[in-house]
Amino acid sequence: MNSPQVNKYTTPNEQGYYGKFGGAYIPEMLVRNVEELLSQYLSIIEEASFQKEYQQLLQDYVGRPTPLFFAERLSKQYRTQVYLKREDLCHTGAHKVNNTVGQILLAQRLGKKRIIAETGAGQHGVATATVCALKGIECIVYMGSKDIERQAPNVARMKMLGAKVIPATSGSKTLKDATNEAIRDWINNPNDTHYIIGSVVGPHPYPDMVARFQSVISKEIRQQLMLKTGSELPSHVIACVGGGSNAAGAFYHFLEEESVQLVAVEAAGHGVDSGMSAATTQLGRDGILHGSRSLLMQTEDGQVIEPHSISAGLDYPGIGPLHAHLYDSGRGTFLYATDAEALEASFEVAKLEGIIPALETGHAFAALKKLSLTEKDIVVICLSGRGDKDLATYMKVMEHAD
Amino acid sequence: MSRITDLFERKELRVLNVYCTAGYPQLESTLPVMSALQTAGADLIELGMPYSDPLADGPVIQASGLTALKNGMTISILFEQLKDFRKDVSVPVVLMGYLNPLLQYGFEKFCAQAAQLGIDGLIIPDIPMFEFESEYRSVLDKHGLDFIFLVTPETSEERILKLDSLSSGFLYAVSSSSLTGSDKDFTPVESYLQRLASMRLKNPVLVGFGVKDKATFDMACEHANGAIIGSAYIKALDGAASIEKTTEDFVNTILK
Numbered sequence A: 001m002n003s004p005q006v007n008k009y010t011t012p013n014e015q016g017y018y019g020k021f022g023g024a025y026i027p028e029m030l031v032r033n034v035e036e037l038l039s040q041y042l043s044i045i046e047e048a049s050f051q052k053e054y055q056q057l058l059q060d061y062v063g064r065p066t067p068l069f070f071a072e073r074l075s076k077q078y079r080t081q082v083y084l085k086r087e088d089l090c091h092t093g094a095h096k097v098n099n100t101v102g103q104i105l106l107a108q109r110l111g112k113k114r115i116i117a118e119t120g121a122g123q124h125g126v127a128t129a130t131v132c133a134l135k136g137i138e139c140i141v142y143m144g145s146k147d148i149e150r151q152a153p154n155v156a157r158m159k160m161l162g163a164k165v166i167p168a169t170s171g172s173k174t175l176k177d178a179t180n181e182a183i184r185d186w187i188n189n190p191n192d193t194h195y196i197i198g199s200v201v202g203p204h205p206y207p208d209m210v211a212r213f214q215s216v217i218s219k220e221i222r223q224q225l226m227l228k229t230g231s232e233l234p235s236h237v238i239a240c241v242g243g244g245s246n247a248a249g250a251f252y253h254f255l256e257e258e259s260v261q262l263v264a265v266e267a268a269g270h271g272v273d274s275g276m277s278a279a280t281t282q283l284g285r286d287g288i289l290h291g292s293r294s295l296l297m298q299t300e301d302g303q304v305i306e307p308h309s310i311s312a313g314l315d316y317p318g319i320g321p322l323h324a325h326l327y328d329s330g331r332g333t334f335l336y337a338t339d340a341e342a343l344e345a346s347f348e349v350a351k352l353e354g355i356i357p358a359l360e361t362g363h364a365f366a367a368l369k370k371l372s373l374t375e376k377d378i379v380v381i382c383l384s385g386r387g388d389k390d391l392a393t394y395m396k397v398m399e400h401a402d
Numbered sequence B: 001m002s003r004i005t006d007l008f009e010r011k012e013l014r015v016l017n018v019y020c021t022a023g024y025p026q027l028e029s030t031l032p033v034m035s036a037l038q039t040a041g042a043d044l045i046e047l048g049m050p051y052s053d054p055l056a057d058g059p060v061i062q063a064s065g066l067t068a069l070k071n072g073m074t075i076s077i078l079f080e081q082l083k084d085f086r087k088d089v090s091v092p093v094v095l096m097g098y099l100n101p102l103l104q105y106g107f108e109k110f111c112a113q114a115a116q117l118g119i120d121g122l123i124i125p126d127i128p129m130f131e132f133e134s135e136y137r138s139v140l141d142k143h144g145l146d147f148i149f150l151v152t153p154e155t156s157e158e159r160i161l162k163l164d165s166l167s168s169g170f171l172y173a174v175s176s177s178s179l180t181g182s183d184k185d186f187t188p189v190e191s192y193l194q195r196l197a198s199m200r201l202k203n204p205v206l207v208g209f210g211v212k213d214k215a216t217f218d219m220a221c222e223h224a225n226g227a228i229i230g231s232a233y234i235k236a237l238d239g240a241a242s243i244e245k246t247t248e249d250f251v252n253t254i255l256k
Helices: A028-046 A048-062 A072-078 A096-109 A123-135 A145-150 A152-160 A175-188 A206-214 A216-229 A245-254 A321-329 A339-353 A359-369 A387-401 B003-010 B027-040 B059-070 B075-081 B099-105 B107-117 B129-142 B157-166 B189-197 B214-223 B231-237 B243-255
Strands: A068-070 A081-085 A114-119 A138-144 A164-168 A193-196 A236-240 A261-269 A285-289 A292-296 A332-338 A378-382 B015-021 B044-048 B093-096 B121-123 B171-174 B205-208 B226-229
Touching: A028 A048, A028 A096, A028 A175, A028 A206, A048 A096, A068 A216, A072 A081, A072 A339, A072 A359, A081 A216, A096 A114, A096 A123, A096 A193, A096 A206, A096 A245, A114 A123, A114 A175, A123 A138, A123 A152, A138 A145, A138 A152, A138 A175, A145 A152, A145 A164, A152 A164, A152 A387, A164 A175, A175 A193, A206 A216, A206 A245, A206 A321, A216 A245, A216 A378, A236 A245, A236 A359, A245 A261, A245 A321, A245 A378, A261 A321, A261 A339, A261 A359, A285 B099, A292 A321, A321 A332, A332 A339, A332 A359, A339 A359, A339 A387, A359 A378, A359 A387, B015 B027, B015 B059, B015 B205, B015 B231, B015 B243, B027 B044, B027 B075, B027 B243, B044 B059, B059 B231, B075 B099, B075 B107, B099 B107, B107 B129, B129 B157, B171 B189, B189 B205, B189 B214, B214 B226, B214 B243, B226 B231, B231 B243
Parallel strands: A081 A378, A114 A138, A114 A193, A138 A164, A236 A261, A236 A378, A261 A332, B015 B044, B015 B226, B044 B093, B093 B121, B171 B205, B205 B226
Antiparallel strands: A068 A081, A285 A292
16 A cells, blocks of 8 residues: 555555555455456556557547537526536447446457446446447346336347346345346356446456546546637536546546546435435445445445435445545545435426436536536536436426426 | 364364354344254354345355344344353354454454454455455454465465465365355366365365355365355255254265
């Protein structure tokens, strides 16, 4: 834990720690898999041939760069300048594919023949199934049996893309259990399988690797903002956080720019103190989940608590170690939005900008009401995903309103 | 000399370690199960402390842990149950669990109390080796607890030697790179166990994962000092009318 860090926030130390969070708390059965990845991920990612193929796919397949859109009516509403980073326009409808494209190319170079993934809402599962179809590699997605019921369209998408969806029936039958099952699969298949984790969680080097693949978001924001405003730096970057992959990507190239306020919005569910929440920094303590030390929602006895959020993508009892460090160090501003606030924000964005955001992203928009913004502020919101997958939930809200 | 070391001095071969989950099948089953295991002929007991997210366990043991948690099992309750267990149980007992609940309880406090109750060692599969050396080893030494690392067929020879040097009591040889209770063929395990046997390790070796009956126990014992049975016993306890009878029958089928 003693190696010097070039960057205070961006890069973990050699053991994978951001401050006191991170590391690799894994049973011996996983050590070889993780060490194989650890010893090769940086050199593979830095290869010219990898970068060439990755950039080409981001451009021609994912549809990057995604636009940075000045949201005029939203800006007027909040008397500030709001820019939307349109990750919802990525192929498959969310930022998740930035990571899966990178990891599938990595898996190929590691000689892996089989891909496993976990998914909550199904967005990461779809993004993984997509790149596996693209590369003709076998794909198995673990998904909590409860989530399979509530996210039927994404289950159908994964199947149509040729993936096998295996229900996780252990524990609480949601994302954390799907992750447990995927890790078990990896233990049972140590040689031919690569595990594509969908967020900046898991044992080192996953949080760093996924953050690097998502960092294209903030790289583009800087370039686009320069063209639009004459400065690369906004005053605020806002993103929702479950595990925290879109936030990690949107924050990445601003982490060392301390003038930029990084705003992470967690899901408070029915309310932070309702017992039905997923606001990890509010409710969590230092703990270990899925191989890394971070903030964790847990009982007094250290058993993991099942979170709640209306958005399956934020329904996670932990948070990536990078974000735990941003919270702990004060570098990040952590807010939370309830189910109701996120819904309200989603409907507002739909009406004011003609964009239906994912419920996850609705949480990020809800921060506009909570921050004291001025007309001089330049606020970038990471519009992490589109709302098609959430139509059933939105329809219920409209039925109630009628 | 630790109770575990003493056991291996007396008995070098065919050591039977049986895993049970604290608070399973009933909250109050912990002691009856341990007593029954000793009476039936188990040489060593691995007592699992239930955890909500046990990455290194298979579905059977995970399910038993969830039952135990539903029964209300916690570390505090377990330590209360174990208050006088050394009056009835003389075989070595190691506690198996995951790091997070121990950290929340307080690692030092946990070790001090466990040692005082008469626990002999710990198996915590998710402690990283370097952190064990920098943070935990001294605490275990202070309280005289053995610590058992796992090795697998995928573990390099260099790392096996290192893990053996850090372990005391015994070394836990995972039979294959698969999880507890798996039904995979046991045959390829032989060459791995022969390799371990040829390495002249400091610790006795017990084989776990996939050992479920007499045939697999016998095979494990050909190349190691004994074996650990977990899932098969947990399955046997599920719905058992009598813990004593079920345990006796189960152990008999293994040892006969």
